[in-house]
Amino acid sequence: MKSQRIAIAGGQGKIGKHIVEGLLGIKQLYSLEIIVLSRSESPDVSYAGSSAPVIAVDYNDQASLQEVLNRYKIDTIISTTSGFSPDPFISSQINLLQAALTVPTFRRFAPSEFTAAPSEQVADKVKLFQMKLPIIHSLRKAKQERPDSFEFSIINCGMFMNYLGYGNTKPDGHKAFGHLGAFPYIYDLSKHTADIPGDGEKQIMYTHADDVGKFVAAATQLDVWEEHFEMAGEVTTMNEILRMCEDVCGSKFDVKYNSREDVVARMSSAPEKAIENFFMENYLAIIDGDADLKRPLNLNELVDVKPMGVQEYLLRWWGN
Numbered sequence: 001m002k003s004q005r006i007a008i009a010g011g012q013g014k015i016g017k018h019i020v021e022g023l024l025g026i027k028q029l030y031s032l033e034i035i036v037l038s039r040s041e042s043p044d045v046s047y048a049g050s051s052a053p054v055i056a057v058d059y060n061d062q063a064s065l066q067e068v069l070n071r072y073k074i075d076t077i078i079s080t081t082s083g084f085s086p087d088p089f090i091s092s093q094i095n096l097l098q099a100a101l102t103v104p105t106f107r108r109f110a111p112s113e114f115t116a117a118p119s120e121q122v123a124d125k126v127k128l129f130q131m132k133l134p135i136i137h138s139l140r141k142a143k144q145e146r147p148d149s150f151e152f153s154i155i156n157c158g159m160f161m162n163y164l165g166y167g168n169t170k171p172d173g174h175k176a177f178g179h180l181g182a183f184p185y186i187y188d189l190s191k192h193t194a195d196i197p198g199d200g201e202k203q204i205m206y207t208h209a210d211d212v213g214k215f216v217a218a219a220t221q222l223d224v225w226e227e228h229f230e231m232a233g234e235v236t237t238m239n240e241i242l243r244m245c246e247d248v249c250g251s252k253f254d255v256k257y258n259s260r261e262d263v264v265a266r267m268s269s270a271p272e273k274a275i276e277n278f279f280m281e282n283y284l285a286i287i288d289g290d291a292d293l294k295r296p297l298n299l300n301e302l303v304d305v306k307p308m309g310v311q312e313y314l315l316r317w318w319g320n
């Protein structure tokens with residue numbers, strides 16, 4: 001059965017807001033009820049002539065979570081929460097699921113995944129993603145207990161394409177990032193450099209954040225949720241992305257190809273290096289093949305979203 005009454009946990013956050021906007025874009029078409037769950041009071045989120053109220057919740061208080069989910073007769077929860085502390089990230093999603101399982105209308109949950117490669121594939125290397133695993137175990141258990149009345153989907157989307165906009169100097173250049181943060185990853189078009197894991201022949205997936213929102217919104221209108229939904233705006237090798245970046249910038253990039261040994265030498269457990277280390281763990285996952293696309297892009301096949309490709313994005317933000 002399609003989703004009708006949808007709660008987005010963390011929906012004021014970076015990718016969360018894109019997903020809320022995707023849902024608000026189809027709200028009237030399908031007469032949806034959409035609410036955003038937040039740890040604090042905030043004004044409604046408005047987009048495309050529709051809006052969603054932000055409902056303050058305490059993820060440590062099951063009774064208050066149940067009350068909100070019951071009050072809005074929620075059938076679907078999409079979690080987009082984040083954070084660098086495993087304990088609150090893990091417990092907030094598990095508490096939300098446990099509360100939801102007591103709500104008669106509830107039957108679908110998407111955990112906060114939305115990663116470049118499924119967390120289960122890369123968590124041995126990318127330590128931060130180990131905190132994404134407990135909710136997946138809880139979801140599998142819930143599905144075993146209620147095979148006919150509950151479904152969940154682990155939704156992945158590759159890298160957010162918007163990071164390729166870092167450093168652009170268009171007058172409206174900040175719009176390149178959408179609601180995301182701005183930083184370079186692998187490619188820095190503002191410096192004409194690339195820092196590539198391995199020999200560049202591994203594939204990389206990119207999806208624009210707006211398209212992630214549209215894909216997830218469209219997925220709510222599918223009758224059946226598969227355990228994995230994969231989407232992409234483009235899947236190609238890192239060397240091919242490099243060629244596209246060089247073409248649009250009109251110059252050769254200064255490229256560093258990092259061997260496994262190069263990446264290991266750059267790793268550090270120092271707290272101030274946490275982000276750099278997270279990137280290096282991702283580089284290792286790419287080099288070792290853990291991050292390879294191992295499933296078909298089923299969401300691209302199942303819904304009618306025509307995502308932006310990398311070339312189109314680059315021309316928009318780096319073309320003349």
Ligand SMILES: NC(=O)c1ccc[n+]([C@@H]2O[C@H](COP(=O)([O-])OP(=O)(O)OC[C@H]3O[C@@H](n4cnc5c(N)ncnc54)[C@H](OP(=O)(O)O)[C@@H]3O)[C@@H](O)[C@H]2O)c1
Pocket residue numbers: 009010011012013014015016037038039040059080081082083088089092112113114115116157158159160
């Ligand atoms: N594919 C990619 O390229 C890529 C890149 C970045 C992130 N991601 C993934 O996207 C997901 C969301 O990341 P994001 O960067 O969009 O998140 P974010 O903006 O940093 O945070 C989302 C929201 O989470 C809520 N939150 C923070 N700490 C929480 C806690 N302890 N308990 C409950 N809620 C909490 C906050 O909402 P309130 O304050 O309103 O409660 C926040 O606005 C993550 O799973 C992340 O791994 C993917």
